[in-house]
Amino acid sequence: MNKKGWLIALLLCLAVATVSPLASSSPDGLERVAEDEGFIALAQEAPFVVIADYIFPGIENEAVATILAGWVGTVTLFGIVYGIARLIKSKKRTLAG
Amino acid sequence: MATTYAVSAGGVANAVRLANKKLGEKQVPLMGILAAFVFATQMLNFPVAGGTSGHLIGAALVAILLGPWVAVLVMSCVLIAQSLIFQDGGLLALGANIFNMGIIAGFGAYYLYRLTGSLLGDNRRAKVVSGFIAAWGSVFLASIACAIELAVSGVLPIGVVLPAMAGVHALIGIGEGLITVAVLSLVLATRADLLKLQRI
Structure with missing residues (x-):
């Protein structure tokens, strides 16, 4: 497989995350309905906080904090799913053999 | 809520089992x-009408390229990471989110894509049109599933929540369709072989 191609694809994903500060901050479809119909208050606070609301903690500039959170998430998701997929695939041989 | 957790857990388990049997070298990266x-x-998030935004689900794109069970796996990982790392989506709603945006959206998109594909043929334009319909349908179906869950949970009567959810997501689905078609076109232009992988 062509590693360079996958690297370009991952860089494209990071580029998408980089423009995330331009995203609309309006409520999304479900949040809109929840606000209009008055059940948004049913949502509970998370019991712990890591990178809440896609703002990387400890950074003053909100756009930079958002981009960093986006990069962390993008790379993490690539790593997790690549790793899980590789694991699932490699188990096949041990199970079959 | 417990029901969606149980169904989603079963769905993920079956997705892992099938992926273990069929996953190939090319699918992994x-x-x-x-x-x-x-x-x-x-x-x-992109703006839709009336101070509301929408964003991609993405299950349709994964299901079209790699199949509905892989879509369940990929969407589950994204949703779990979002709830654990980014405090988005919620831990209590995780089962429902995987059910709606993984299972319903993934399978809905996959079968819509196959159905429209069999009607329109195998050319490039047919793939793009089918991709749009599948992506739009995946958002619409997921929003209906979410509305039914809200009604069953006693949050709102179905007559109120169903038209509200389906209405706004019929618009958001257009965005899902456009993004999905843009990526499909990019894949067709640069790596058309990826559309010929076995779907799981």
Whole structure:
């Protein structure tokens, strides 16, 4: 497989995350309905906080904090799913053999 | 809520079992890239009518390229990471989110894509049109599933929540369709072989 191609694809994903500060901050479809119909208050606070609301903690500039959170998430998701997929695939041989 | 958790857990378990049997060498990096893309693109809320925004689900794109069970796996990973790392989506709602945006959206998109594909043929334009319909349908179906869950949970009567959810998501689905078609076109232009992988 062509590693360079996958690297370009991952860089494209990071580029998408980089423009995330331009995203609309309006409520999304479900949040809109929840606000209009008055059940948004049913949502509970998370019991712990890591990178809440896609703002990387400890950074003053909100756009930079958002981009960093986006990069962390993008790379993490690539790593997790690549790793899980590789694991699932490699188990096949041990199970079959 | 417990029901969606149980169904989603069963769905993920079956997805792992099938992937273990059928997953090939080429699918592995593509799964990672699609998870990264779905996560990044879900951050990009685009405006729809009336001070409301929408964002990609992404299950349709994964299901079209790699099949519905892989879509369940990839979407589950994205949704779990979002709830654990980014406090988005919620832990209590995780089962429902995987059910709606993984199972319903993934399978809905996959079968819509196959159905429209069999009607329109195998050419490039047919793939793009089918991709749009599948992506739009995946959002619409997921929003209906979510509305039914809200009604069953006693949050709102179905007569109120169903038209509200389906209405706004019929618009958001257009965005899902456009993004999905843009990526499909890019894949067709640069790596058309990826559309010929076995779907799981």
